[in-house]
Amino acid sequence: MPEQLRIGFVPEHFSTPLHFASTHHALPASLLPFPSGTGHMVQALQAGEIDIGVGLTEGWVAALGKAQSAQQDAGFKVVGTYVETPLCWAISTGAEREINGVEGLRGKKMGVSRVGSGSYVMGFVLADQQGWLGSGNRGEAPFEVVPLNTFAQLRAGVNDGAADFFMWEHFTSKRYYDNGEIRRIGEIYTPWSSWKIVAADKLLSPSSPSKVTSELAAVLESINKGVRHFESNQEEAVEYIYTNLDYSEEDAREWLKTVRFAQDVRGVDKSVLEKTVEVLGKAGVLEKEVTAGDMAGMLRSEAVKWI
Structure with a gap:
């Protein structure tokens, strides 16, 4: 069998x-x-x-x-x-972090689950939409990529300073906005x-x-x-x-x-x-x-x- x-x-x-x-x-x-x-x-x-x-x-x-x-x-x-x-990707930071919008993310540390994951890929798409990817740095994100494996570790990471922000699906993130664990600073939709x-x-x-x-x-x-x-x-x-x-x-x-x-x-x-x-x-x-x-x-x- x-x-x-x-x-x-x-x-x-x-x-x-x-x-x-x-x-x-x-x-x-x-x-x-x-x-x-x-x-x-x-x-x-x-x-x-x-x-x-x-x-x-x-x-x-x-x-x-x-x-x-x-x-x-x-x-x-x-x-x-x-x-x-x-998919609506919510962009999140720590509850007490002094980051107030997408425009402040350039040069920051982006938490991702894994290199190659959706949370990683969409960081590049966000950077392109913001005009942060010029012809001289193709494929190089304007922020440090920090792999943190799980959603729970991403939430912890933006609060303890391991990362400055991360991207995850809106409704999965929302409960943690409601309870004050993390803070929403923007969103981005997949163009597919x-x-x-x-x-x-x-x-x-x-x-x-x-x-x-x-x-x-x-x-x-x-x-x-x-x-x-x-x-x-x-x-x-x-x-x-x-x-x-x-x-x-x-x-x-x-x-x-x-x-x-x-x-x-x-x-x-x-x-x-x-x-x-x-x-x-x-x-x-x-x-x-x-x-x-x-x-x-x-x-x-x-x-x-x-x-």
Whole structure:
């Protein structure tokens, strides 16, 4: 009997449809939490510790692009679209720190979970939007990058001086604004849909019309059912989020108004990958020209071939 597939995920509110897929729709895989985010899942995929990852678009594309530039195989490709809406990254500092806005961040220490994670990548995007990346320092952030691994350590870091600021998803951060632990100084939205599904190369099948193995196909269909359950059972979703995750009931309800999951998670739009590559190249995250199409294990145009 083949070993059960392993899915890496971030244990935040966005994971609720995955929970429903597992509890209500016989998800043929085990769920392994990665609270430190997408960068950690990249490492786990490449180490063979997980087979599938559900994480942030910018983290996956950055890792795939860097592997291309180094003429290496990243070990995985993008096979699905999980969330259609962009992500709002809140920018936070310590409760007592004398930093009052984004304009004061140049030259400061930026806390990130891991180099290559979404929190790292979006720092470069912020710097580009602020005009801090000139042609003479392409790929070099105008602040020191301080890896702190987890959200809890990031919050501690901006209060004890290890870092001056960090970026994390808005609703995940909000509870800690409300209790006074950290202070919000700004926000930035991703210019792309926020969450994608990737799979290890072993789950891709060039001989299959849908480009993936039957095992991966079954996982993606179960996630589709989890999304449909989420949309049809909003009260159950709210209760799960505020009971099992680190959110208030009010914040869970507010988040539901902002998020839109993919109606069919199978496949990725090439245009989204191209947009992400374009922005990450401009921001200096990707230093060489890379081919967005080569990052896709399955395009949405191929998903319609499934029976």
